[in-house]
Amino acid sequence: MTYAAFWKRFVALVIDSICINIISFILGFITGMVLGIAGNAAGMARDTIMQAAGAAGYAEGIIVFFLYYSLFESSAKQATIGKMALGVKVTDTEGNRLSFGKALLRAFGKLISLIIFGLGCLVAAFTEKKQALHDFIAKTLVVNA
Numbered sequence: 001m002t003y004a005a006f007w008k009r010f011v012a013l014v015i016d017s018i019c020i021n022i023i024s025f026i027l028g029f030i031t032g033m034v035l036g037i038a039g040n041a042a043g044m045a046r047d048t049i050m051q052a053a054g055a056a057g058y059a060e061g062i063i064v065f066f067l068y069y070s071l072f073e074s075s076a077k078q079a080t081i082g083k084m085a086l087g088v089k090v091t092d093t094e095g096n097r098l099s100f101g102k103a104l105l106r107a108f109g110k111l112i113s114l115i116i117f118g119l120g121c122l123v124a125a126f127t128e129k130k131q132a133l134h135d136f137i138a139k140t141l142v143v144n145a
Helices: 006-041 046-073 081-086 100-115 119-125 133-138
Strands: 088-092 140-144
Touching: 006 046, 006 081, 006 088, 006 119, 046 081, 046 100, 081 088, 088 100, 100 119, 100 133, 119 133, 133 140
Parallel strands: none
Antiparallel strands: 088 140
């Protein structure tokens, strides 16, 4: 088992971020349209409709983030679209496939890693097993497939 290099992980993160943003944009557009039509039909103020659409879009973005990482990393491929493109996968510390719960914990840890200016991800460049903060939290590894 060889650990995925930091730069492979970084490029995979960029690809995954693009995928998540595309999915979130499409869902946000649909939600905005539905809320706009429904709000206008109900006679709601334009500002109220815009605030509701913004809040819904924010919530959808968070849900997409968690589901994207959790579903892909607990799948048979053990990898997101970005990780598949770079030939890496996520395992537990024993080399086994993640359960959905463990993948969800890892996604939560990834959010923490990213919120702190990406420093949690940068840790992977300096650890023996190339583990980022979220890998330590969930007890996972990213390995070459």
